[in-house]
Amino acid sequence: MGAGSSGRLGIIDAAELPPMFNANNMQYIALMAGGDGALRTAREAIEDSREAGRADLDALLPTSHDALIGVTSSGRTPYVLGALQRARELGLLTIGLVCVRPSAVRMERNCTVVVDPVTGPEVITGSTRMKAGTATKMALNMISTGVQIKLGKTYGNLMVDLTVSNHKLISRARRIIRTVAAEVGLPPSYASIFTDDDQLDAVIRRCDGSVKLALVVVVSGWGIDLCREALTRRGGALRAVLEDVRFETASRVFKV
Template identity: 45%
Template structure:
């Protein structure tokens, strides 16, 4: 594609549109600019709401594959790639997932998290190589993320994954995008032109973050990683999370501190197991077996124990 072709293509994208009414924004008082940005951001949730049926269908498809051992893999460049890596990196401490279960791929590799890697986003070959390095299977789910919906790295990742039989999701912020068209599940969150022309880390980035929050969080709910709205699979890897673990057991059971400490000790610090120890009145090994037989779902394990 020539520079002229690319310029013409960008000019046609909603996310790249110029807003002449904001041409003097740099002359405004800081508070007025802040108010403008806040008003712009307020419209993002409504744009996401319009895509909720597509988002929920994608989540159900991801959860079904992850139940069978598949992985959730994000692929993007620049801000979109960083958001995917961020979401993936927060799953192990929040839901006690294996680090290989939710993976974020960014064009250019780890270096691209903090600096621009020249030309990486333009390479669909790089996307294929990154997915091949993960030994992609048909049980995996690949989410291509791109504000423009045309980024070769994201589109290439989705096309390659679909050819391998994996579930594919294309998350973009323009209508009729190549990314959504390439994926089995296309999600287009159209938030409109940015306050700063073409700066898609703003509204488009916020929209992508909201959708990624849903994809990972609701998938984990479907996988039994929560009990109600409690993070019962939280990994107690620091003092704050150890305190949170005790609080979660208390909220789920109403037990006193000495009982909570006993249950956590019996359970090797596993919150979900400790809750089952207290609610089902079983010992740690029995609770662990019940959870294993119930696919890790606390409610199902509790029903087995008490029913």
């Protein structure tokens, strides 16, 4: 949650998670003072209301299983302070992201964690969309990307939970699958995917565009339903599933 530039940066970060990591749209929700209309047309006055921040958070019906990141470069925006206070009352994990020290966010003690890079005076005094905005964008990227890594949405530096939805992503999906396949090996039935785009694209289509599922299919040689079950059993962690594939293959060879 945030106001002004801070709110817009939060919305950008949340919006990028579903296409990049196949994240649920309702799992990462960004709110800014003034609502979506404030994205294009500034509504500065609403950020002065702590009650508005509390009300916007309450409208989402959060529980203690949720987390809130309150973003305010100045460290004192009432809208964000009110939301953080309410989140703390509800038992949420609370993170404050500010660009000054000391800050009201830290002094009010409503945050489990405070991330507070000190960016110093702006070239144009008070224009926190500049240095502070850049630092905020970087911090949000690090937090959200770190979460996706912990959730098993990546394999090394590859975004393997990608869902193919346009031509650019088709090319990226091919590269990802071929890179991982070259590392872990393939059964003979799928050896030609390194050179045959049509065969690889057909596998991706059968997997409804899921790169992770297609990877398990081509590496294991198993059916799609079995691969989907394997991913579900491992909580979507590709590396763990590939270890299962190696173990199953080694066991079969040993029995022979």
